[in-house]
Amino acid sequence: xxxxxxxxxxxxxxxxxxxxxxxxxxxxxxxxxxxxxxxxxxxxxxxxxxxxxxxxxxxxxxxxxxxxxxxxxxxxxxxxxxxxxxxxxxxxxxxxxxxxxxxxxxxxxxxxxxxxxxxxxxxxxxxxxxxxxxxxxxxxxxxxxxxxxxxxxxxxxxxxxxxxxxxxxxxxxxxxxxxxxxxxxxxxxxxxxxxxxxxxxxxxxxxxxxxxxxxxxxxxxxxxxxxxxxxxxxxxxxxxxxxxxxxxxxxxxxxxxxxxxxxxxxxxxxxxxxxxxxxxxxxxxxxxxxxxxxxxxxxxxxxxxxxxxxxxxxxxxxxxxxxxxxxxxxxxxxxxxxxxxxxxxxxxxxxxxxxxxxxxxxxxxxxxxxxxxxxxxxxxxxxxxxxxxxxxxxxxxxxxxxxxxxxxxxxxxxxxxxxxxxxxxxxxxxxxxxxxxxxxxxxxxxxxxxxxxxxxxxxxxxx
Amino acid sequence: xxxxxxxxxxxxxxxxxxxxxxxxxxxxxxxxxxxxxxxxxxxxxxxxxxxxxxxxxxxxxxxxxxxxxxxxxxxxxxxxxxxxxxxxxxxxxxxxxxxxxxxxxxxxxxxxxxxxxxxxxxxxxxxxxxxxxxxxxxxxxxxxxxxxxxxxxxxxxxxxxxxxxxxxxxxxxxxxxxxxxxxxxxxxxxxxxxxxxxxxxxxxxxxxxxxxxxxxxxxxxxxxxxxxxxxxxxxxxxxxxxxxxxxxxxxxxxxxxxxxxxxxxxxxxxxxxxxxxxxxxxxxxxxxxxxxxxxxxxxxxxxxxxxxxxxxxxxxxxxxxxxxxxxxxxxxxxxxxxxxxxxxxxxxxxxxxxxxxxxxxxxxxxxxxxxxxxxxxxxxxxxxxxxxxxxxxxxxxxxxxxxxxxxxxxxxxxxxxxxxxxxxxxxxxxxxxxxxxxxxxxxxxxx
Numbered sequence: 013x014x015x016x017x018x019x020x021x022x023x024x025x026x027x028x029x030x031x032x033x034x035x036x037x038x039x040x041x042x043x044x045x046x047x048x049x050x051x052x053x054x055x056x057x058x059x060x061x062x063x064x065x066x067x068x069x070x071x072x073x074x075x076x077x078x079x080x081x082x083x084x085x086x087x088x089x090x091x092x093x094x095x096x097x098x099x100x101x102x103x104x105x106x107x108x109x110x111x112x113x114x115x116x117x118x119x120x121x122x123x124x125x126x127x128x129x130x131x132x133x134x135x136x137x138x139x140x141x142x143x144x145x146x147x148x149x150x151x152x153x154x155x156x157x158x159x160x161x162x163x164x165x166x167x168x169x170x171x172x173x174x175x176x177x178x179x180x181x182x183x184x185x186x187x188x189x190x191x192x193x194x195x196x197x198x199x200x201x202x203x204x205x206x207x208x209x210x211x212x213x214x215x216x217x218x219x220x221x222x223x224x225x226x227x228x229x230x231x232x233x234x235x236x237x238x239x240x241x242x243x244x245x246x247x248x249x250x251x252x253x254x255x256x257x258x259x260x261x262x263x264x265x266x267x268x269x270x271x272x273x274x275x276x277x278x279x280x281x282x283x284x285x286x287x288x289x290x291x292x293x294x295x296x297x298x299x300x301x302x303x304x305x306x307x308x309x310x311x312x313x314x315x316x317x318x319x320x321x322x323x324x325x326x327x328x329x330x331x332x333x334x335x336x337x338x339x340x341x342x343x344x345x346x347x348x349x350x351x352x353x354x355x356x357x358x359x360x361x362x363x364x365x366x367x368x369x370x371x372x373x374x375x376x377x378x379x380x381x382x383x384x385x386x387x388x389x390x391x392x393x394x395x396x397x398x399x400x401x402x403x404x405x406x407x408x409x410x411x412x413x414x415x416x417x418x419x420x421x422x423x424x425x426x427x428x429x430x431x432x433x434x435x436x437x438x439x440x441x442x443x444x445x446x447x448x449x450x451x452x453x454x455x456x457x458x459x460x461x462x463x464x465x466x467x468x469x470x471x472x473x474x475x
Numbered sequence: 476x477x478x479x480x481x482x483x484x485x486x487x488x489x490x491x492x493x494x495x496x497x498x499x500x501x502x503x504x505x506x507x508x509x510x511x512x513x514x515x516x517x518x519x520x521x522x523x524x525x526x527x528x529x530x531x532x533x534x535x536x537x538x539x540x541x542x543x544x545x546x547x548x549x550x551x552x553x554x555x556x557x558x559x560x561x562x563x564x565x566x567x568x569x570x571x572x573x574x575x576x577x578x579x580x581x582x583x584x585x586x587x588x589x590x591x592x593x594x595x596x597x598x599x600x601x602x603x604x605x606x607x608x609x610x611x612x613x614x615x616x617x618x619x620x621x622x623x624x625x626x627x628x629x630x631x632x633x634x635x636x637x638x639x640x641x642x643x644x645x646x647x648x649x650x651x652x653x654x655x656x657x658x659x660x661x662x663x664x665x666x667x668x669x670x671x672x673x674x675x676x677x678x679x680x681x682x683x684x685x686x687x688x689x690x691x692x693x694x695x696x697x698x699x700x701x702x703x704x705x706x707x708x709x710x711x712x713x714x715x716x717x718x719x720x721x722x723x724x725x726x727x728x729x730x731x732x733x734x735x736x737x738x739x740x741x742x743x744x745x746x747x748x749x750x751x752x753x754x755x756x757x758x759x760x761x762x763x764x765x766x767x768x769x770x771x772x773x774x775x776x777x778x779x780x781x782x783x784x785x786x787x788x789x790x791x792x793x794x795x796x797x798x799x800x801x802x803x804x805x806x807x808x809x810x811x812x813x814x815x816x817x818x819x820x821x822x823x824x825x826x827x828x829x830x831x832x833x834x835x836x837x838x839x840x841x842x843x844x845x846x847x848x849x850x851x852x853x854x855x856x857x858x859x860x861x862x863x864x865x866x867x868x869x870x871x872x873x874x875x876x877x878x879x880x881x882x883x884x885x886x887x888x889x890x891x892x893x894x895x896x897x898x899x900x901x902x903x904x905x906x907x908x909x910x911x912x913x914x915x916x917x918x919x920x921x922x
Contacts (some may be wrong), residue, residue, distance in 0.1 A: 018837070027652050027662045032656065042771075043810075046562070049730065050729075050730050051562050052563075052564035052565075053562065053564040054536070054563060054566070055536050055537065055538055055558065055559070055563055055812065056537055056538070056559035056560075056563055057526075057537075057538040057539065057540070057810075057811060057812070058539050058540075058551070058555055058559060059539055059540075059541060059542075059555075059810055060540075060541055060542070061525070061540075061542035061810075062540070062542060062543075063483070063542065071514075072511070072512075072514050072516065073514060073515045073516065073517070073518070074516065074517040074518070075517070075518050075519075076517060076518070076519040077519070077520045077521070078521055078522075078523075080524065080542050080686075081520070082542050092519075093520050097518035097520055099515070099517065099518075129564045130558070130559070130560060134562050151731055152731050153731045153732060183861070189731055189732055189855055191731065195734060195854050195856060195857070196731070196732070196734060196856050196857075197855070198853060198855045198856060205683070218896070231856075237860070237883075238487060238921070238922065239700045239883065239918050239919075239920040240699075240700040241921075242921050242922050260769070267619075270511075270617060270618075270619055271616070271617045271654060271661075272617070272619045272654060272663075283900045290559060342613070350521060350523060352517060352519065366900070386849075386850040386851070387847075387849050388847060388850055389846045389850065389851040389862070391846070392664055393619070393654055393661045393663045394661060394662060394663065394878070396846075396862065396878060396879050397862075397865075398845075398846050398847035398850065398851065398861070398862035398881070400806035400847060400850025400851045400860075406827065408851075417858050418851065418853050418856065418858045418882050419851050419858060419881070419883055420847045420850055420851030420859030420860045420861055420862055421881075421883050422847075422862045422879055422920075423878065424879055430738075448785050468880070469697075469920050469921060469922070470881075470920060471851060471860040471861070471862070471879070471881025471882070471883050471920045472860065472918070472920065473884065473918040474882055475700075
């Protein structure tokens with residue numbers, strides 16, 4: 013993406029006033045999307061955004077500047093601005109020479125999105141719309157969205173690292189509204205992978221349309237959700253958001269370092285039920301949170317965070333790892349070249365257990381079964397977290413019965429982790445998500461087997 | 476500023492016969508200083524720009540954008556938007572805004588001071604903010620973040636249908652997140668101060684708020700479940716209004732995604748509720764004389780004495796509804812076209828202070844913060860369920876802190892069950908103002 017000599021000169025400029033560490037992050041991102049709504053293909057959007065972010069570290073201070081001008085003059089100006097911002101003590105010339113690092117990477121996208129005709133992409137929307145509307149006259153509205161992006165990045169730093177990645181992601185979603193005597197209800201289905209248009213070799217958009225429609229129609233007869241603490245069974249793939257919020261964020265080294273996590277100073281301790289093994293894995297080829305290198309040039313890692321209930325490690329980025337004299341775990345990510353990297357999750361999952369999923373439900377006298385979760389939110393300092401249920405049912409006498417209305421569940425991370433008493437032998441990755449932290453969104457994946465929490469507070473209205 | 480308008484006008488001028496072209500151009504500079512343990516943790520100097528081009532040909536709409544403004548990029552973006560339009564399906568109501576003769580409000584949203592405010596002073600503000608928050612209470616054990624941010628934002632929109640408008644604004648704020656600790660338990664709080672100009676910032680208020688919010692929750696426990704009266708703190712009310720505003724947009728209404736779609740003229744809220752969207756109010760931090768399509772913003776009463784009187788419209792939704800634009804086109808940056816949204820929502824305030832309102836409640840819950848609004852509130856069905864924390868109200872007085880509960884109802888019911896509105900109206904850094912709000916018969920779920 014950039015000439016190596018130009019990168020060396022830019023890094024040298026960044027280090028000229030006494031920087032201890034400097035980094036150039038170059039990004040060239042092309043995106044396209046198409047939206048069908050209200051029965052017609054409404055709009056196609058496409059665009060390109062590229063630029064470079066330059067970071068200089070002096071002591072505990074980071075200076076950062078970015079530019080959309082990738083010429084020598086533009087990069088030099090940004091490097092000087094970042095260096096000035098870090099306010100180094102001045103320190104003479106440093107020569108930087110970068111060389112490419114070896115990175116294991118998945119096969120490139122088989123069908124790059126730019127090779128696919130727009131008419132073909134639009135055709136998928138129409139198929140999903142028709143399939144959803146065919147589910148019945150109760151379906152009063154359908155929207156479908158196709159999106160792809162190709163993000164090429166280059167990272168070089170004063171440690172001599174030079175790494176590049178080419179990240180292609182493709183996404184498809186369908187949202188339906190059903191209307192009936194009880195008002196309006198919604199149903200959604202989405203899929204997204206770090207692959208090209210070959211996503212649709214597997215993803216059946218008509219089936220997605222039908223599932224989204226069924227979800228909305230089912231909820232028309234939903235009862236109010238219970239109010240209070242009950243046993244909760246979460247279906248395969250669904251529980252990922254729960255762990256993402258209950259402990260994932262709390263294991264990010266930047267929050268831990270500031271004492272803003274209930275999991276600070278707890279490595280080696282039993283923090284969860286012995287059934288729980290939690291892994292964050294950026295190397296899962298094709299998954300939504302996959303990449304070959306993170307946004308600091310580190311290879312993606314397979315990081316065991318909790319092993320059999322014992323906290324084994326946190327997630328690290330370059331800055332926090334440097335302070336501790338260790339290596340980054342490959343969790344340094346940023347939304348774009350206009351942002352500073354920080355510790356972020358990739359694909360976070362719980363390994364499968366041994367229980368028969370059917371038996372987990374059958375052994376639950378009364379409670380709630382959550383088939384699909386929405387997003388969530390956590391206060392890492394207190395551990396209190398919420399997550400939404402977008403498809404859920406009552407469990408009565410060991411059987412899944414009536415659908416219930418949407419709402420949030422609330423719990424405390426450290427408490428909930430110890431209350432996981434059943435794990436199924438099934439496993440699935442959940443829907444593609446965008447994780448927000450400090451105003452930056454990055455794509456993340458998650459997965460779980462069917463699992464049961466002995467007690468979680470369901471935020472409904474029924475007594 | 477005229478430079479951006481020149482670019483937008485030039486692109487709009489490239490429209491072919493029988494084609495509508497709109498160009499939206501932005502330029503923004505931002506400085507962010509984060510302080511940690513008395514030092515600068517990070518200093519970011521950012522400058523960004525971009526263009527978004529919308530093309531309508533034969534009723535078909537396409538959009539494209541670029542993060543650079545050179546002529547090659549502009550031409551390529553227009554070409555791409557044209558190509559995108561050719562794959563969309565026609566809609567007879569598609570069309571760009573046309574000038575409607577309404578004069579934009581005269582608003583002073585720009586301060587030259589922001590551009591010349593010395594770096595040293597920005598750093599000093601962030602460090603002083605952190606120091607003040609730590610010193611505010613002995614139980615404050617740490618600071619998660621303390622920052623100073625300023626922005627200078629300029630935009631221009633021009634169309635082949637005669638729109639040519641430019642706007643600029645500055646803003647700055649300090650914000651701090653505190654950690655409070657007692658008996659091995661940690662709680663968090665935040666505080667901020669916001670202005671058009673650094674001289675309007677008050678780090679002391681931000682620090683005191685952040686310390687107060689965190690310490691008042693120390694010792695909080697999880698109560699049982701029950702139905703009770705809640706009081707929304709202004710911060711919470713403003714977030715609730717944002718959801719209500721979403722249900723009153725022409726876009727949601729016309730596409731069957733609003734529970735209020737067929738309710739124009741009906742009483743949808745307690746008669747004490749009057750809800751207005753007015754981006755011409757200079758007190759609002761989101762004030763703006765022009766909307767995202769270059770049409771003058773205006774005051775739109777949405778609910779008056781409980782009766783639903785209007786929906787918000789941009790050019791498209793107005794044309795389709797047989798109405799006229801309320802100047803409510805909103806944009807989320809240059810990478811997508813305008814949608815419809817509220818810009819500065821406010822309730823007509825009442826006459827009682829928050830403590831007077833609380834004095835009339837035997838058993839209630841002052842909700843200081845909510846979480847999971849994006850995951851537990853469905854603006855289509857109206858289902859409303861959020862995590863909540865705050866203070867118990869007993870016999871008209873604030874009592875013990877509460878945490879790890881949810882509050883649930885529906886948007887429709889919440890509006891009907893309002894029984895009191897405070898006099899403490901305040902504009903917050905979001906597109907709505909906050910005010911204390913008393914709502915009856917809400918379910919609190921706990922242990």
